[in-house]
Amino acid sequence: MSKYGLFGKFTVKEGERDSMVRILLEAAQSMNELDECEVYLVSTSDTEPNSVFVYEEWKNENAHQASLGLESTQTLIKQAKPIITGMERISTLKPMGGKSSQMKS
DSSP states (O other), X not given: OOOEEEEEXXXXXXXXXXXXXXXXXXXXXXXXXXXXXXXXXXXXXXXXXXXXXXEEEESSHHHHHHHHTSXXXXXXXXXXXXXXXXXXXXXXXXXOOOOOOOOOO
């Protein structure tokens, strides 16, 4: 089974971007415990103040699907739902290689 990647965009209510970033960074923290999750990167854009972008890389698609059923993931989804006004899967990807490292925050 090949690696699986996603690039997505969450649009949130006016003034809620920082809340969404906090929720997604908490999700990223919980992904540190999953060997199957190789990259979970949360980003913002200066040109889209109500958007948060997420890039994920997994060992395979089944691992990603399984992560959505975790209790910690479900809790964070419930927190995020009230502030989300839209979601867009920009692309499903097949990671081929490159460089990946832990971000220092």
